[in-house]
Amino acid sequence: DTEVTQTPKHLVMGMTNKKSLKCEQHMGHRAMYWYKQKAKKPPELMFVYSYEKLSINESVPSRFSPECPNSSLLNLHLHALQPEDSALYLCASSQHPQTGDFTEAFFGQGTRLTVV
Amino acid sequence: AQSVTQLGSHVSVSEGALVLLRCNYSSSVPPYLFWYVQYPNQGLQLLLKYTTGATLVKGINGFEAEFKKSETSFHLTKPSAHMSDAAEYFCAVSRYSSASKIIFGSGTRLSIRP
Numbered sequence: 675d676t677e678v679t680q681t682p683k684h685l686v687m688g689m690t691n692k693k694s695l696k697c698e699q700h701m702g703h704r705a706m707y708w709y710k711q712k713a714k715k716p717p718e719l720m721f722v723y724s725y726e727k728l729s730i731n732e733s734v735p736s737r738f739s740p741e742c743p744n745s746s747l748l749n750l751h752l753h754a755l756q757p758e759d760s761a762l763y764l765c766a767s768s769q770h771p772q773t774g775d776f777t778e779a780f781f782g783q784g785t786r787l788t789v790v
Numbered sequence: 791a792q793s794v795t796q797l798g799s800h801v802s803v804s805e806g807a808l809v810l811l812r813c814n815y816s817s818s819v820p821p822y823l824f825w826y827v828q829y830p831n832q833g834l835q836l837l838l839k840y841t842t843g844a845t846l847v848k849g850i851n852g853f854e855a856e857f858k859k860s861e862t863s864f865h866l867t868k869p870s871a872h873m874s875d876a877a878e879y880f881c882a883v884s885r886y887s888s889a890s891k892i893i894f895g896s897g898t899r900l901s902i903r904p
Contacts, residue, residue, distance in 0.1 A: 678833075707892075716880055716894035717834070730891075764833055766892075778824055779892055781833040 677701075680765050680782035688790055689755060695785045697748040697765030706748045707779065708740060709764040717764055723748060755789045762786055792817045794881045796895035804903045809853075809868040811898045813881035816862065823864045824882040824892075825855055834880065840864060851875070876902045 678699045687693050697706070704725050709717035722730035723742040737759075739751040748765055766779040797812040815821055822841050826834040838849025845857040855866045864881060881895040 680833075714897075716897050719892070762831075766834075778822075778836050778839050781826075781835070783833040784831075786831065 678765055678767055678780050678782035680763075680785050682785060683783065684786045684788075686788045686790060687752065687755065689757070691755075692751070692753045694752065695750040695763055695765075695787075697750075697782055698746055699767040699780070700746055701767060701780065702745075703767035703769055703780070704745060705768045706742060707766040707768075708748070708750050709766065709781075711762040711764055711784070713761075721750075752787075755787075757789050760787055760789045792821065792883045792891070792893050794823075794883045794893060794895040796879075796881050796898050798898055799896065800899045800901065802901040802903060803871050805873055806870050809866070809871045809875065809900065811866040811879050811881075811900065813855075813864045813866065813895060814862050815864060815881075815883050817883060822884045823855075823857060824884070825849065825853070825864075825866050826880045826882060826894075828878045828880065828897075830877075837866070837879075871900075871902050873902050873904070876900055 681696045685693060706723045708720040710720050711717045719732050720734045721740045726742045726745055737754050741749040762784045764784045765782045768779040793816045795814045803809055824839045825837040827837050828834050837853050838847045838855055840847050840857045848854045853866055853868045855864050857864050877900060879898050879900055882892050884892045
């Protein structure tokens with residue numbers, strides 16, 4: 675199983691709403707990532723979790739709050755977003771250098787988020 | 791610091807023609823290099839990767855790339871384009887000691903003319 679599953683596929687939320695994006699992998703990967711991708715742009719790294727601990731935060735606003743409940747799950751909690759936060763949010767996972775050869779990141783299909 | 795530069799934001803070729811997408815990298819240490827493809831409203835799918843060893847790397851869907859250290863390049867090629875190859879292609883770089891930092895190029899949109 676080389677799949678990263680993201681839910682929901684589409685999400686429309688108001689600026690006062692609280693919602694969460696979910697990501698799951700069963701490949702035993704210990705590094706998990708959130709990326710944000712605007713239209714016609716490359717993915718931009720937001721957060722990295724290594725062994726369920728936040729290891730990188732790329733200066734992401736606090737209205738985005740990541741969580742890694744266990745080694746298979748990654749959440750992104752959203753609160754008080756702005757319309758400019760509308761984008762495709764991609765989750766990825768990879769082997770961690772300490773547990774196996776890092777080769778590549780496996781990406782989910784993404785959540786298309788629209789903030790109204 | 792690592793980075794990749796993709797030359798040409800849009801490449802258009804005829805069906806059956808050679809596909810060449812260009813990528814140059816900058817890295818102070820031996821890099822890991824990747825090509826990903828993204829179809830509209832989809833995630834990223836790995837086409838191929840270079841880590842160590844053979845410099846000519848074969849991937850899925852008939853694509854291949856050659857790591858040329860002297861030219862700091864990792865160009866993607868396919869001998870004969872198919873309509874289904876139309877997509878966005880991203881070159882990416884990372885390094886073993888910093889798996890978390892996967893840096894993407896700006897992307898090249900490939901169009902296929904009938």
